[in-house]
Amino acid sequence: MKKNILVLFCLISVQVIFSQIRNVDGSFGKIPRRGVDSLPDNEINVKLSGKTKYTDYKIISHKNDTTIVDTTLTIQKEYKFNFLRKDNFELLAFHNQGQTFNNLGYDFTKISQFPDIGYKAKLFNYFHIEDINYYQVPTPTTEIMYRTGLEQGQVLDALFTTNFSKRFNVALAYKGIRSLGKYRRSLASTGNFRLSFRYESPKGQYAIRGHAVNQDFFHQENGGITPTALEAFINDDPNFSGNRARMDINLNNAENTLDAKRLYFEHTFKLLSSKDTVNQKDFSNLKLGHSFTRDSKFYRFNQGSATTSVFGESNTSVGINDKTTYLLYDNQFFLDFNSKYVLGKFRVKTALSSYTYGYDNLQNNTVGITKNKLKGKAISFGADWNGRIGNFYVNASGILTPGSGRLSGNNFKGEAFYKKDSVFTVKARVGISNKSPNFNFLLHQSSYDSYNWENNFAQIGTRTLGGVIDSKWGNASLDITNISNYTYFNDNSTPEQFLGDVNYLKAKVSKEFTFGKFALDNTLMYQKVANGNSVFRVPEFVTRNTLYYTDEWFKGKPLLVQIGATFKYFTKYKANAYNPLLAEFTLQNDTEIGYPTVDLFFNARVRRTRIYFKADNISSFVLKKNYFSAPNYPYRDFVIRFGVVWNWFI
Template sequence: MKRNLVLFFVFVFCCSHLMFSQQKTLGDKERFNNNTFVPRDTTNTNVKVKLSGKTKYTDYKILSFFKDTTYIDTTLTIKKHYKFNFMRKDNFELLPFHNIGQTFNSLGYQFDRLSLHPDIGFRAKQFFYLNVEDINHYDVPTPTSEIMFLTTMEQGQFLESFFTLNFSRRFNASIAYKGLRSLGKYRNSLVSQGNFRTTFRYETKEGQYTIRGHLATQDLLNEESGGLTTGALQSFINNDPNFTDRARLDVNLDDTENLFKGSRLYVQHDFKLLGKKDSLQQKNFTNLKIGHTFLSEGKSYEFKQNSSTSFLGTATATGAVNDRVENSFLKNEFFVEFNSKYVLGTFRVKSSLMNYSYGYSDIFNQNLPTNTRKLEGDGASFGADWNAKVKGFQLNATGEITPGNGRLSGTNLHGNLSYKKDSLFTIKASLLLNSKSPNFNFLLHQSTYNEYNWVNNFDNVRTQDLGFQFNSKWVNASANLTNIENYTYFGEDNQPYQSSENVTYLKVKASREFKYKKFALDNTIMYQNVSGGSSVFRVPEFVTRNTLYYSDYWFKGKPMKVQIGATFKYFTKYKANAYNPILAEFTLQNTTDIGYPTVDLFFNAQVRRTRVYFRVDNALSNVGNKNYFSAPNYPYRDFVIRFGLVWNWFI
């Protein structure tokens, strides 16, 4: 990973040198209010805005894994403000720990898109892990790059660099690296993470053959403190002036860390046997393709200590602890795809061959009856995808089944039907029926600690989710009703269980922004109710976020756009899950209620293609009681000022 980082920055430096040596770049002609800057609303694709003599912003395309097309956006909006964080996503439904790059507790859950196959687990480590569907491809007329920088919590920075170019109209490549190091305010809370990825996409002149793929390597290291000790917790709550320096507070663990690694190669290619021009039956059957998808991914999780401690349990040895588990997954998918008026769009038939291996190099605890070292197997799946469009209605459906009794066996059916009425509103309904094995760490786990060794033969978790979504210029709203059979969780004793009671979960969310002249109030509220299985599935009843801000262009000629405002966020009290550093999972607890308001202040500015962000997190932390926690024994962050920027270059 370090070698990849060095090579990447050498590459970026060379590209930057070439960029600034250009006699004529986009920046030479880009100005506000002279028809050469990207529009404020990049969703309006009818606006013809020139970035240079021959290009417009719609030429700089982002192609998602699902082949949706968006555009590289250099505007400053409140939605961009919400996404200015380490994940580059709006974390409204998440409760972060105090240090950047630590895990999140969950204020809400999403079940509208699930995979067919079990994963390695250790989910608290995977909030920052980029999966296949998180990797984008690009199509740009000129070399394009972006740098994001953000200060962290003591002795560290976050930097993400990205560069892409088209060698020709048909061949694009990109390279990116995300790096983070942050010491944290509390003892033993260091975060060090790296994420390298490179992509490519190519198609022949007539589009007969296309190929796209990516390579990603990721490592996520966290020191684990185990939270504050009982005495330190009281000092924090009582606001003892001797402990305003949070590094003076005692923690339960001082030589513990866990490391999650992953590497993946993904390639998809297809060959067109029959195009539109080859159709002999008035386009009744066109664009016949055959294709293949290859996926090879390896993940590992490692828990390390210099010496065992009674805080975590009873260990078989007093020396160093090094519990490591690995998981590999290999998949080859073959498909046939065609267009036809009889299916109202595109239809794909697919079949996959898969192989997995999960386990340990040795038996860590010979004194226990847990003598299973690995879980291995293979499987074959069959399925179809259907995309149809009739007037304003769009149907997207996918289905896949893996028959048999193995751990890969299961079914996944997902479909959504949407209707768009011009630019007034869009309505979408979705349905998910999913059955799959629990993650592997529920089935097999080994540790030097006696309490963390098990082998289970759990039933498949069956999930049904019905969703509705309404988007308009007046309000955006969504509702999801989810039923989960055989819900799998970790109990108070840190053991895995399957619930005998079905979990019935309702989530309703609505957002609306009100504007008056240069001021705006952006509101998001979420209501949740668990009518079944509430003893094992916990969420706050209400979560709300309200942002009041001022936005305007400053100085003569309007060279700078600014946003100044405050964000109020609140969630009602609930028994939030506790964090377990051995499992890197959240477990049930019945002693502590967590729920509180926070206020964040911000000043954002945009100058040409650079967005600058100043923010104050938890600005009122010095007012009132110290009752803000991310999980039991883990305080949320205190008052802190941070700075960051996002800078785009178009050569």
């Protein structure tokens, strides 16, 4: 809480400093300005060097796609108003915000090139390289997102960005979460600090951008409620319905932490611009570039004393202190150019990468583990292509890491799409990937005897084929995925590879119907696992339907309101169980979960401020107590929460 307040205070202080200008007489005053409206017919007017429009406040993604700062109030903003700040339609949240998620669906269109440390249950709120944004703003800009916690605590996500010149931008952001859950030992405390910058020389010959990220994820782990408490929950025992903290839990002294730091920068030098006359017909915009990544992660599981009834025998009678470290260096060199022969932009690239994963020393000397570290280096080669012919676009990216090491493999992604203005877009995509499983599948050590292994697993092969249709009449997508050597944690929490192929189909359709001031937004997902459903499990149907009312209230229409209810349902399936020692989800064959929920919301927008009131799971008053996020982990009961998103433009 103190850390969140300090960050907010600093950002506001910087905002105030940048909002002052020195007048001719030496005094200070506010920059003359008008309020910023989000609608296209309202513009930001700031008396600096001329007229500033709302379209001048730009957000630039890692792929250099540009959007503008958006202060509208839409139903999509309602779906994204959570601590992830993403639409979590395919995720099943645990009861306390800041905790992990179970999966209702999977996305295999974004597969990383190299294996990672693992412990995936800790990484839902992790900012990857492609999650960091860069900015171009004519005046200092701030966004504050605040949301109340479950029992005690809150979420705060604060961003401040400014251009020190037309070509140099710096952005500071921090997202902090501290939330005390309804059940004992369910505290979640996380922080994501991001610093990004971008600079371009006056003539655009040299450009650099980069970021530094520091992230920490701390969770108390209670192992779920005990069988006796589980029975009391299902039967709605009045002794516990008003106070979930009375329920017994499986772990009373366990917690896990994942810390992550990353330094990334990319810079380019233009050897030949589009204005040069030499070879302009054949080649232009010739750039030489280099990118550097240093990515480190540290995972720790602590326990005051061993709990053999949950994790089995241990080699120590004192506290558990399992530690795992991971470090990756990646240097990539590339050459960019445009040419009529490739119908667009082409990049050739090569990279040198090295990694270290493991433990400072052997955690358990009684189980026959022979090594405590994995190390290696690799050289990669690849190319990217972005082409266009009229309204037809092609994007392709491929990289090959030859050899037999743990970083070896290949990754190819391609998409072709046709875009007809804002009427519709049709896209086809394909992906092929071969890579080693995450490192915690290959080597793991723990003071608990059953959590020690050394494996030499085969590479996981993933092949995807799919398509997307976006139109004013509705949206639809279809993805077919084939996975060979699928790697998972079995019901004994040990890693295995599936001998056959997993064949997974996912189809999703969405459509909104409007009736005057009312609207019905619908999303339906159908999934089928044709082969491998013994190890890969998803619900067959997932649906979300939102009925809401939108109107402008009061004279002069200063207030836009959005009032509605969201119904969500997924069919029963044997959802994966959560293992807090591994911070991973594992197979289980005993419990099926699947249930509906109903949430109510009242949202409003006053100029640049969006206000959110939400009543979560109001259906818990009338439905059976069969709502779970994972076996032994109940989903949240009815709770009312408040939040706000506020933009300032100086």
